[in-house]
Amino acid sequence: MKTSRPWLAVLASLLLLGGGAHAQPRVAPPVTPARGPLTPAELATTLDTIESVIQRSYVFPEKRAVILERLARGRKSGRYAGNTPGQLAEHVTEDLKAASGDGHLYLIHDPAWFAAQQAGPKVSASDSAEAFHRKQALRQHHGLTELKVHPGNVRSMKVTGFMWVRDETGGVYDDAMRFLRDGDALIIDLRGNGGGSHAAVQYLVSHFLAPDTLLMTFQSGTQPPVQSRTLEHVPAGRLMGKPLYVLIDGRVGSAGEDFAYDVQQFKLGTLVGTRTAGAANNNAMLPVAPCFQLSVSEGRPVHAVSQSNWEGTGVAPDREVPATEALEVALSMAVERLAQRPGATAQELAEYAWARAGLEAKRRPVSLSSARLKSLAGRYGEIDVSLRDGSLWLVRPGRPPGRLMPMTEDGLFAVEGTDSLRVRLPGKALELFWVTEPAPRVFSRG
The missing domain is CATH 2.40.128 (Lipocalin)
Structure with missing residues (x-):
């Protein structure tokens, strides 16, 4: 089984995605009707399909036999017998990850997504898979869930997932980047961002690099490599030169790590928090009967600077602090740096001092008798x-x-x-x- 567009993947029934690195986003799973255990015939069909996809498409051929042996062991032991769809997805995912160490190899019980994928060519536009994922993106505001002005005119943006809906998400980013553009320093909060579309990462990082800068080369088996470069034009303008802080934690994966890795490799800003998950491979989301989607790694990215990626290692922070403290630490770092900025006015310096006092009080609370x-x-x-x-x-x-x-x-x-x-x-x-x-x-x- 193979996706019709090799760089298009759908993540955990959340996103309509473009090319690049993907991972399961950390959002609440869709609510699905409860059902009983899979029949023996359904179970056999599901496992046969998974094994076939891995044998044919998994990115590392040398690991295929180990993965298939682990699944065969699960079958033989009766581990999967009598499972409900949710239980099977959990058990199969545990075995896939244990055998591969790959964060992009997993099974999800998602009948709504499966049904949308199975819709025929005559289905109405409102019922198509594309419409299904567009609706999810709209309900999450394309992953841009919070914009805020902090004391000292430090501006932050929360990105919960790198969603991408063609001809729509770019406009949402444009509005957000115009908001950030007027800040003295910028914070992009990726904590908990499980991934998404490289197309969204490409759009965001283009605001911080010169046009036509090589970002990634995606390699997939015998297919010709595909390059990703920064965009020639971004409607909100470039934001280069402003202090940039990116918040990360262990739940940041895949496309979330893609952006953090760009920031680190191109020296665009400072990463604050804890090491990320370490999931770099490119995955496709494939329908598996009767009600599943299978994420399988089909390629790997090679970064233009490091000539490598973050698979298995994650992206290390430049300033390691507990994830829950990352925002306050980044704000403190920002106002400290701004206070030393040449040409800052007396009013700006007063604002930075005001902000520092407030941040210090939050980090070290005072209690009076x-x-x-x-x-x-x-x-x-x-x-x-x-x-x-x-x-x-x-x-x-x-x-x-x-x-x-x-x-x-x-x-x-x-x-x-x-x-x-x-x-x-x-x-x-x-x-x-x-x-x-x-x-x-x-x-x-x-």
Whole structure:
């Protein structure tokens, strides 16, 4: 069995993809009706198909016999007998991975995707496989799930999967890149990104490299190698020269690693977090009766710089920190670097200092005793600071109360819900700091 387009793969019933490196995205599996165990005839057909595909198409011929022997052992032992489709997918995947060490060799129970793939040429456009995966991409906003401006005008984008719908996803990226373009520094958060389409990676990385830069050469058996290069034109313009930080973790695989590897090999920015999964091979998603899709590696990418790839090793971070801390660390690195930027204005430097103080407070939380908080409560001019529910509250005339969150031991507080206002309570006065004002407003204690 062979896909009609060798560089087109569909990942875990999520994406309509273009060429390149792929992996199972880390999203919730589709909800499917429960069914009983496979019949012996169904089980035999499923396993026969899987074995046939591996024998004919698996990228490393020297591993085929070991993989097939592992499946034969599973059959003989009765490991697969009486399995429901979900159980069989789990057991077969465990055996495929154990025999191959390949993150792109797995079986998924996905009857909706299988049915879409089996649709005949007369099926309506709305029921086609392409429409099925386009719908998934639209519901995930093509994998671009969050854009945010952080203090210091550091801008971030969360990419949960590298989806690609021809003639549609590019426009979504264009809007996102215009948003990032106006940031002083950029963060692209790939944590949990299990992969997707090289076409999406190619589009994104083209914003950070010169046109027509060779990225990858994809090799697949006896087929001629296929090159991937950066695009000549990107509507949002290039973003080269701005500090770039990319967040990674052990759940980043395949196309997610593709982008991280480009960033590292071309020295485009800094990788922050933990080592990625190590799945580089190119896979195709093939329908397997009665209700499965099989991911099988059919090729491998060769990077233009390293002349290798990340299969089995993953991509190592430049700054290794726990994945849960990667965003805060990257933000700290960004504002530290921006504060040293030649030509930064006084207002920009004040914003970077403000951002550093907030980040430091998050990384090293401060807790003040009840007695200390009680001593700071009181009336400061027209402002009241009250103690309730174990916290100080700022009450200003005509404004809703705001909870004060301790930032430092010497009485600096953030106001919950806003990044633009802070309060210092040294004891005999209250000082209000706004990020846009050079000096605080001072209110004496009454």
